Amino acid sequence: MAAVELTSLRKSYGTTPVVKDLSLSIGSGEMVALLGPSGCGKTTTLRMIAGLEVPDAGKISIDGREVDAPGLHLPPEARRLGMVFQSYAVWPHRTVAENVEYPLRLKGLGRAEREAKVKQALGWVRLEALAGRRPDALSGGQLQRVALARALVGDPRVLLLDEPLSNLDVQLREELRAEIASLRSRLGTTMVYVTHDQAEALGLADRVAVMNKGVLEQVAAPQVLYGEPATAFVARFVGGANVLEGVSDGTSVRIGATVLTCEAPLTLPTGRGQLVVRPEDLSVTPGDGPLLTARLFLGGATEYHFNLGEHALKALAPASAELQMGSPARVTLRRARWFPL
Ligand SMILES: Nc1ncnc2c1ncn2[C@@H]1O[C@H](COP(=O)(O)OP(=O)(O)OP(=O)(O)O)[C@@H](O)[C@H]1O
């Protein structure tokens, strides 16, 4: 039985459709990331699962029980979910322990049981030592751990997270990301994790659902998404691929005035289409092709930018002293995908 089942969900604000006929089945114990650009409908989808928004059409089931359907809408508190948002949403006048305890009070649990559960949840996020602190004496990472403990303390059926790390600096973000991964393997909680950060989605989730303009473009395991993007959008959004419209003769692609040649054994279908190629799948050597317009040393590799008429092309290759700004290069394709037009 699916932990969360979304069936043909729709939601509009005014006349603008924001979520369009979205269906997704999330298994028990599974972690699914909803990944997509700003405004694509991720938060709206999560808020519908939470019961904070009412779908215009479609159905939502949690653990096999319908919580939204035509004529049916269960309020958030009846869904037994945990939620963590980007803003920590921690009560400033309560201590860490009181914050975590609050959902248990709402449920009417007795004192001894509350204390035991709070202790356990603070242990999960390694905050036992700070139980008596006030939030204003905590770092962003600690605040978000309080929010996590509070979301987990009531033993939620599903934990919903909306960009939980995006208010943190890079180092804290990496730390807490590892913490969420470890929590998950210990607790086995089903999670829906909203993010626009591909590294977070690919690194944490069992499956990633890539969303674009209210529609799921592809739902797949991270390796599949990265290796076999179903659409040019997914390739661009997830792997940072170049997407270039051109004409292929099978072993080379003409893009405007520029020709990119395939390196054997790569061949492509012939005709007009979209060439999708990741920066790291291009080879760059001095030659008589496109002119180098930018060169960024990144440590392990150098990023080269070329201007192909109206398109920009980005390549990631070893540093070459011979390739200087404004000089012509030969750019070849080691691996690429082709979407016919
Ligand atoms: N209450 C609302 N009233 C009107 N429009 C809304 C409302 N909430 C969201 N929208 C619009 O719906 C669209 C989707 O919003 P949503 O918050 O779901 O996007 P998102 O994918 O979470 O984006 P982000 O990555 O920026 O958080 C946006 O265009 C947004 O402006």
Ligand SMILES: [Mg+2]
């Ligand atoms: Mg959002």
